[in-house]
Amino acid sequence: MLDFDFYSPTEFVFGKGRESECGRLVKKHGGSRVLIHYGGGSAVKSGLIDRVKASLTDSGLTFFELGGVKPNPRDTLVYKGIELAKSEGVDFILAVGGGSVIDSSKAIAVGALYDGDFWDHYCGKAQIQKALPVGTVLTIAAAGSEGSGNSVITKEEGMLKRGAGSDLIRPKFSVLDPELTQTLPAYQTACGATDIMAHVFERYFTNTTEVEITDRLCEAVLMTMVKETPRVIKDPNNYHARANIMWAGMVAHNNIVGVGRQQDWNSHGLEHELSGLYDVAHGAGLAVIMPAWMEYVHSHDVMRFCQMATRVFGCKMNFADPEATALEGIKAFRTFLHNIGMPINFTELGAKEEDIPKLIEKLGVGDGKRGGFVELDKAAVEAIYKIAAKATL
Amino acid sequence: MLDFDFYSPTEFVFGKGRESECGRLVKKHGGSRVLIHYGGGSAVKSGLIDRVKASLTDSGLTFFELGGVKPNPRDTLVYKGIELAKSEGVDFILAVGGGSVIDSSKAIAVGALYDGDFWDHYCGKAQIQKALPVGTVLTIAAAGSEGSGNSVITKEEGMLKRGAGSDLIRPKFSVLDPELTQTLPAYQTACGATDIMAHVFERYFTNTTEVEITDRLCEAVLMTMVKETPRVIKDPNNYHARANIMWAGMVAHNNIVGVGRQQDWNSHGLEHELSGLYDVAHGAGLAVIMPAWMEYVHSHDVMRFCQMATRVFGCKMNFADPEATALEGIKAFRTFLHNIGMPINFTELGAKEEDIPKLIEKLGVGDGKRGGFVELDKAAVEAIYKIAAKATL
Numbered sequence: 001m002l003d004f005d006f007y008s009p010t011e012f013v014f015g016k017g018r019e020s021e022c023g024r025l026v027k028k029h030g031g032s033r034v035l036i037h038y039g040g041g042s043a044v045k046s047g048l049i050d051r052v053k054a055s056l057t058d059s060g061l062t063f064f065e066l067g068g069v070k071p072n073p074r075d076t077l078v079y080k081g082i083e084l085a086k087s088e089g090v091d092f093i094l095a096v097g098g099g100s101v102i103d104s105s106k107a108i109a110v111g112a113l114y115d116g117d118f119w120d121h122y123c124g125k126a127q128i129q130k131a132l133p134v135g136t137v138l139t140i141a142a143a144g145s146e147g148s149g150n151s152v153i154t155k156e157e158g159m160l161k162r163g164a165g166s167d168l169i170r171p172k173f174s175v176l177d178p179e180l181t182q183t184l185p186a187y188q189t190a191c192g193a194t195d196i197m198a199h200v201f202e203r204y205f206t207n208t209t210e211v212e213i214t215d216r217l218c219e220a221v222l223m224t225m226v227k228e229t230p231r232v233i234k235d236p237n238n239y240h241a242r243a244n245i246m247w248a249g250m251v252a253h254n255n256i257v258g259v260g261r262q263q264d265w266n267s268h269g270l271e272h273e274l275s276g277l278y279d280v281a282h283g284a285g286l287a288v289i290m291p292a293w294m295e296y297v298h299s300h301d302v303m304r305f306c307q308m309a310t311r312v313f314g315c316k317m318n319f320a321d322p323e324a325t326a327l328e329g330i331k332a333f334r335t336f337l338h339n340i341g342m343p344i345n346f347t348e349l350g351a352k353e354e355d356i357p358k359l360i361e362k363l364g365v366g367d368g369k370r371g372g373f374v375e376l377d378k379a380a381v382e383a384i385y386k387i388a389a390k391a392t393l
Numbered sequence: 394m395l396d397f398d399f400y401s402p403t404e405f406v407f408g409k410g411r412e413s414e415c416g417r418l419v420k421k422h423g424g425s426r427v428l429i430h431y432g433g434g435s436a437v438k439s440g441l442i443d444r445v446k447a448s449l450t451d452s453g454l455t456f457f458e459l460g461g462v463k464p465n466p467r468d469t470l471v472y473k474g475i476e477l478a479k480s481e482g483v484d485f486i487l488a489v490g491g492g493s494v495i496d497s498s499k500a501i502a503v504g505a506l507y508d509g510d511f512w513d514h515y516c517g518k519a520q521i522q523k524a525l526p527v528g529t530v531l532t533i534a535a536a537g538s539e540g541s542g543n544s545v546i547t548k549e550e551g552m553l554k555r556g557a558g559s560d561l562i563r564p565k566f567s568v569l570d571p572e573l574t575q576t577l578p579a580y581q582t583a584c585g586a587t588d589i590m591a592h593v594f595e596r597y598f599t600n601t602t603e604v605e606i607t608d609r610l611c612e613a614v615l616m617t618m619v620k621e622t623p624r625v626i627k628d629p630n631n632y633h634a635r636a637n638i639m640w641a642g643m644v645a646h647n648n649i650v651g652v653g654r655q656q657d658w659n660s661h662g663l664e665h666e667l668s669g670l671y672d673v674a675h676g677a678g679l680a681v682i683m684p685a686w687m688e689y690v691h692s693h694d695v696m697r698f699c700q701m702a703t704r705v706f707g708c709k710m711n712f713a714d715p716e717a718t719a720l721e722g723i724k725a726f727r728t729f730l731h732n733i734g735m736p737i738n739f740t741e742l743g744a745k746e747e748d749i750p751k752l753i754e755k756l757g758v759g760d761g762k763r764g765g766f767v768e769l770d771k772a773a774v775e776a777i778y779k780i781a782a783k784a785t786l
Contacts (some may be wrong), residue, residue, distance in 0.1 A: 001633055001637065001640075002408075003407060003408025003409065003411065003637040004405075004407050004408065005406055005407070006405040006407065007402075007403075007405065008401060008402075009400075009402035009404075010396070010400075010402040011399075011402075011772075012398065012399040012400065013398055014396060014397050014398070014399065014652070014653065015395075015396025015397065016396065018396065029634070048536075082559075085572065089426075108395075171435075175500065178394075209633075210633035210634075210636070210637065211637070212616075212617045212620055212621060212637045212642075213617045213637045213640050213641045215612070216612075216613035216614070216617050217610060217611065217613045217614075217615050217644070220606070220609035220612065220613040221606070221608045221609070223605075223609050224605045224606045224609050227605055228605060228606075240394055240603035241603075242603075243394040243603070244603065244604070244606045245654070246604045247394075247606050247607075247652070247653065248606045250429040251606070251610070251649065256644065256649060259407070259640070260407065260636070262639065322513070333770070
């Protein structure tokens, strides 16, 4: 096990109707002039935004609004939010939505207290030194941004998708009401589930040995997703399956299951170029990339893939041919994704094989290598995209 | 799943030699006049206290010392600590030791800012409203107090063991250096491991349904303990096994594996009277009580015990006789405890069957019932103590 720091100071408030506590929570965490940040129409239409506003009003708080966050949230809206926050003296950002809204809120929180361009923190020019406090009301179990110190923003010019991270942008509180996720279409629910599993796999595939506790915790989250996801796809109103997935989504990404071990994140890297170029859902892109990445790297540590296959997907170990078990596990994952309605290849995703050179170019791997479970050079990246392009069950 | 709040704002700093960062951490969390609180001679003899002092000195901090904490920490020393904290204007308590030292530190932190008797918070007369900040340098993986909002203190007069809890006494930071635990005798190591497993079982046995995520997380910690504990008993210097156990101990008790579900805690209640009366190690008492409690309650939910037996201890499910599997699982747990050197009955613990009426009297169950997985009246408590008294493999 490697040395590590772990700090997850978010106050989680979990259960039905608990968005009514927003006002109390903002106040408790020092906010008085609040920017409510949200996405498209559903949070408005469902009455959620009105309930949140009523809660803030009841607590005597002043608020401003900025809607319009899109999936793969854009820098252009972040700039608007920063301007609004500065001009109105906002001291708290309340994100009402999913990962995109939360990530956009974190970017505004950073930019509002920074003299230069907030993008400096996403392109690697600057480290986050301070940020306004952020709270969240989560409406989709997926990104884990409600408990993480990460944010991913897309620069509209060139559709560049880049991330920033710091404990300073971990939310002060997050309201997790599983009921809010019951109105999600099956496709978005499945995209979220895929993202949650991907967050665990990015941590699970490691070269660090002697990590029994985090291995087992990773598998706990994965087994939960394997059990609960088909239940919500079949019955979107299954509150308890939604609740299990919602907590799993937080646990998957606040890093309690990933500490003390090298992590990978190449599937996320390769996927970001897909959702950047085609503006597809991040989870859908991951469904296409991650099993392809697994197939490409499995021979690096066949036993780790056998462990996944047997413990997570219930495959029987083939002692005469361990590689067969490894591949069976990867196939079980891809089949699971297909069964919950996810695309498994470029065609189903709406991507084009002929764009692979463009994807590689945007990824910027050049003549170098991307570190991780297996180091990937340009040829490796190309091979993974090619597997992903043509994958079948 | 039930509604819940979860808040674990402790900064964990994990790895070899990281106690040298104490000064930086105390300063970061606002301390300037520090009370270093510790136990017996080992932290002094090993040079740990000197290293901690050097780190505080390097950061320009003023400090005071109070040693002498015993297992099952006493109110008498807490009063001394409160007096010292008040007279010296202490603004930070640094606990260097195990659960007893940390629990004693939390009690001092509460008492230092309270006008009345700190015991009010332990006997149920008062809720914790404020507390000095506490930091910890952990030297034994066991109590989980390094990540919890709990504290258990023994009132010397009558040896009454009682607990208090609040998010306000969760440590600001905890240094977890597995190497510090390598000098522990095997018996203490095994007591700690038993305590960790007990913390999980108290959460695992529940009447709340639809808790897949926390079930799986509980099992993850338990499986880790089943694998890693025999390794450290065999080789006390196995750093990585120590590291896995140390993180498991935190995860077991900061409640991330226990949220959203009814919990039990009757084994802890029954054990507290044992360690209170005989001053035996808490973990040793749990090794005697917990399997006895399991045997007494197993018929309440045979399938849950089958789940434990098969998933945690690898028993084969006996479909013709599920109860046999349940009992096999409990036996596997008791055998595991015996194999790591724990007592499994009153004689091995140093307790006396004829004291059972006294234990029941002190527990104060009266004509009422103790809530939990199975409600326990006086007769039930007596039956469990009797099973514990005579247990064999």
